[in-house]
Amino acid sequence: MQKFDVVVIGAGGAGMMCAIHAGRRGRKVALVDHATVIGRKILISGGGRCNFTNLYAGPDNYVSSNPHFAKSALSRFSPGDFIEMVENHQIAYHEKKLGQLFCDGSAQQIVDLLVHESEKAGVAFFKGRVVKEVVKDDGFLIHTNSETFSCQSLVIATGGLSIPQIGATGFGYSIAQQFDIKVVETAPALDGFNFGSADLSKFKELTGVSVDSIVSVKKVAFRENILFTHTGLSGPASLQASLYWKKGDPIAINIAPDIDPVAYFNERFADGSNKEVKNILAEIIPRRLAEILCQMENIKGNISELSEVKMRSLTSKLEDWQITPTGTVGYRKAEVTRGGIDTNALSSTTMEVKKVPGLYFIGEVVDVTGQLGGYNFQWAWASGHAAGLAV
Numbered sequence: 001m002q003k004f005d006v007v008v009i010g011a012g013g014a015g016m017m018c019a020i021h022a023g024r025r026g027r028k029v030a031l032v033d034h035a036t037v038i039g040r041k042i043l044i045s046g047g048g049r050c051n052f053t054n055l056y057a058g059p060d061n062y063v064s065s066n067p068h069f070a071k072s073a074l075s076r077f078s079p080g081d082f083i084e085m086v087e088n089h090q091i092a093y094h095e096k097k098l099g100q101l102f103c104d105g106s107a108q109q110i111v112d113l114l115v116h117e118s119e120k121a122g123v124a125f126f127k128g129r130v131v132k133e134v135v136k137d138d139g140f141l142i143h144t145n146s147e148t149f150s151c152q153s154l155v156i157a158t159g160g161l162s163i164p165q166i167g168a169t170g171f172g173y174s175i176a177q178q179f180d181i182k183v184v185e186t187a188p189a190l191d192g193f194n195f196g197s198a199d200l201s202k203f204k205e206l207t208g209v210s211v212d213s214i215v216s217v218k219k220v221a222f223r224e225n226i227l228f229t230h231t232g233l234s235g236p237a238s239l240q241a242s243l244y245w246k247k248g249d250p251i252a253i254n255i256a257p258d259i260d261p262v263a264y265f266n267e268r269f270a271d272g273s274n275k276e277v278k279n280i281l282a283e284i285i286p287r288r289l290a291e292i293l294c295q296m297e298n299i300k301g302n303i304s305e306l307s308e309v310k311m312r313s314l315t316s317k318l319e320d321w322q323i324t325p326t327g328t329v330g331y332r333k334a335e336v337t338r339g340g341i342d343t344n345a346l347s348s349t350t351m352e353v354k355k356v357p358g359l360y361f362i363g364e365v366v367d368v369t370g371q372l373g374g375y376n377f378q379w380a381w382a383s384g385h386a387a388g389l390a391v
């Protein structure tokens with residue numbers, strides 16, 4: 001039997017951050033993971049450069065059944081706190097856009113930082129351990145494929161269901177079920193949209209076309225690129241929208257966000273240039289998209305031949321193209337899992353389960369999901385820090 005004060009299951013960003021802060025407080029900490037490579041999600045994040053935080057991260061950047069839950073943890077561990085750790089490790093970084101901070105070099109530097117700080121805080125790593133059973137006694141017993149751990153505080157930091165290919169599991173949700181803790185329905189998010197066959201038959205020639213757009217779902221709107229794919233839509237603006245999307249919701253796309261399309265066409269009527277409509281469109285959107293739009297609207301010929309009705313229909317496609325996706329691509333591609341451990345069950349200060357003293361949930365397994373752009377790591381750091389000070 002291996003005795004520890006704290007066992008953290010899941011050595012991702014949240015788990016390591018919790019272990020570091022608990023270890024610094026003198027707690028004897030074990031980090032247990034079924035993977036043999038530490039921090040694989042970090043390694044693949046941000047295209048291999050890890051978008052490790054966002055300068056503007058705040059509660060409004062997160063989706064949760066309780067939008068206030070994340071406030072306490074986020075306010076006690078800010079983007080500046082993580083930046084300080086990055087700078088202390090001489091990791092060069094840059095702001096790519098919109099407050100998103102990336103390593104200049106590689107995401108491996110962030111993993112190395114976390115492993116180094118964990119080891120400095122005396123944390124013991126147990127890799128390749130498959131947890132067979134968790135038993136509650138005075139504290140907790142964790143039976144694995146190779147040894148049994150006992151601890152007073154047990155932290156579940158096993159993340160969500162996204163990218164099962166690199167070891168994501170529903171372990172955290174099973175533990176919630178074991179202790180009768182509610183789980184808010186989970187869904188893949190920060191994910192591409194799939195379209196039905198009728199829409200795809202129109203768009204398939206657009207695969208690979210990217211355009212600056214505003215994508216809206218209900219009242220939430222994001223302006224960044226969209227990318228047409230062979231199954232639907234991807235690109236940052238659609239990934240962002242997927243966080244707010246539920247099955248049956250239409251999405252609205254404005255593919256010419258800097259232009260008032262009606263005014264634009266009226267000006268082109270007035271200037272008498274009498275060009276082909278698709279060429280006029282190609283001045284403001286990618287040519288392939290202009291051609292497909294004209295095909296869809298059955299518009300041929302010059303602007304002088306464009307009826308008022310067709311012009312209205314075309315301009316409404318430009319600024320408010322409504323499509324109802326059939327779904328998202330799914331967990332094998334989604335960056336995160338929306339939903340998770342119901343925040344009503346947890347203390348927002350410590351992440352401890354109110355009705356099971358000593359049991360904690362942190363990171364992505366909790367029903368707090370960030371937008372694209374470094375917010376999810378900031379939640380992993382902040383929730384890990386909050387629990388690390390309490391376990």
Ligand SMILES: Cc1cc2nc3c(=O)[nH]c(=O)nc-3n(C[C@H](O)[C@H](O)[C@H](O)COP(=O)(O)OP(=O)(O)OC[C@H]3O[C@@H](n4cnc5c(N)ncnc54)[C@H](O)[C@@H]3O)c2cc1C
Pocket residue numbers: 009010011012013014015032033034035038039040041042044045046047050051052053129130131157158159160162163166167168169170171334335336362363364365373374375376377378380
């Ligand atoms: C492709 C991709 C790119 C991303 N890029 C970014 C980005 O640039 N910026 C950003 O903010 N967010 C990004 N994210 C999201 C971010 O990676 C996650 O939100 C974050 O890693 C969650 O941290 P976590 O510690 O809660 O969980 P994870 O990082 O998923 O860690 C969970 C750990 O638990 C272990 N585990 C799982 N099940 C078990 C089990 N049964 N037994 C033992 N161990 C188990 C896993 O092996 C893993 O080590 C990206 C996600 C993906 C998929």
